[in-house]
Amino acid sequence: MTALPDATRKRISPRSAVTIVVAILLIVSMTFNLGLFFAGPSTGLERAATASLPVKEPAGKAGDEQLAYLLVKLQLQTRSEMASHFTRKQSAIPGVDKLYQRLLVKNLILPAAVAGNIFSEVVPQATSGRAWVKMVVDQPRNPKNRGDEEALNLLAELRKGAATAERNTGDAFYYAEPIKAKAACMYCHGEPKGASDPYFPQYTKEGWRAGDIVGAVIARVVPEEAAGG
Numbered sequence: 001m002t003a004l005p006d007a008t009r010k011r012i013s014p015r016s017a018v019t020i021v022v023a024i025l026l027i028v029s030m031t032f033n034l035g036l037f038f039a040g041p042s043t044g045l046e047r048a049a050t051a052s053l054p055v056k057e058p059a060g061k062a063g064d065e066q067l068a069y070l071l072v073k074l075q076l077q078t079r080s081e082m083a084s085h086f087t088r089k090q091s092a093i094p095g096v097d098k099l100y101q102r103l104l105v106k107n108l109i110l111p112a113a114v115a116g117n118i119f120s121e122v123v124p125q126a127t128s129g130r131a132w133v134k135m136v137v138d139q140p141r142n143p144k145n146r147g148d149e150e151a152l153n154l155l156a157e158l159r160k161g162a163a164t165a166e167r168n169t170g171d172a173f174y175y176a177e178p179i180k181a182k183a184a185c186m187y188c189h190g191e192p193k194g195a196s197d198p199y200f201p202q203y204t205k206e207g208w209r210a211g212d213i214v215g216a217v218i219a220r221v222v223p224e225e226a227a228g229g
C-alpha cells in the first residue's frame with residue numbers, strides 16, 4: 001500500500017513521471033549548467049595563470065603600506081576569479097559554454113564593470129577618502145580608471161618588467177602590480193585596434209595582444225596623521 005492519494009496515482013503514470021524528470025534535468029543542465037555545480041572553484045591551470053598567488057605577507061611592510069598591498073591583491077584576485085569564468089570550459093554539451101559566456105557578458109558580469117566599481121566605491125568610503133585602489137590604463141574606456149601622474153609613472157615602471165612597483169611621495173604611499181592581457185580578453189580588447197567592441201559598441205578595441213602589460217592595479221594610501229590633520 002502506498003501513501004499516494006488515489007487521484008495522483010491515476011493521473012501520473014510511471015512513464016510520464018520519468019519523462020518529466022528527464023525534461024527537468026535537461027532544462028536545469030542547459031540553463032544553469034551541471035558543470036558549474038560539480039566543477040571545483042578553479043582548475044590548476046587557472047590558478048597558475050594568477051600572477052599574484054600565493055599571497056604572502058609582504059616583507060617589511062606595516063600599516064598603510066600593508067593596506068595598499070592588501071587592496072591591490074584583493075582587487076587582482078577578484079578580477080582573476082571573475083575572468084576565469086569567461087574561459088572555464090563550462091560543459092560537455094555543445095554550445096552551453098558559449099551561452100554561459102553570453103549570459104555573463106549580457107549581464108555585465110565583467111571584471112572591470114563589477115570588481116572595478118565595487119573597489120572604487122567601497123575603499124574611499126570605508127577609509128574616509130584616505131585610500132583608493134583602481135585599474136589604471138593609459139587611455140581608459142571609463143574615465144574613472146584614469147590614473148594620476150604618479151600612478152602612470154608606476155605603470156611605466158611595470159611595463160619595463162618590474163613585478164611590482166611602489167613609491168612613497170611623502171603625501172601618500174603607492175603600490176602597483178601589472179594587469180596582463182590573456183587570450184580571453186581579446187574578443188573585446190584585441191585586434192584590430194579601433195574596430196568596435198562586438199559586445200560594447202560604444203567602445204573600440206585597443207589592439208592588445210596576449211601577454212601585454214595593459215594596465216596596473218594601483219592603490220594609494222595617505223598616512224592617517226596626514227589625512228586627519
Ligand code: HEC
Pocket residue numbers: 083086105110112113116135136137139140141142143145179180181182184185186187188189199200203214215
Ligand atoms: C566581453 C567583453 C570584455 C572582455 C572579455 C574583457 N573586457 Fe575589459 N572591459 C570591457 C568593458 C566594456 C570595459 C569598460 C567597463 C566600464 O565601463 O567601466 C572594460 C574595461 C577594462 C579595463 C579598465 C580600463 C578601462 O579601459 O576603463 C581593464 C584594465 C580591462 N578591461 C582589462 C581586461 C582584461 C585583462 C581582460 C581579460 C582577462 C578583459 N578586460 C576582458 C569589456 C571586456
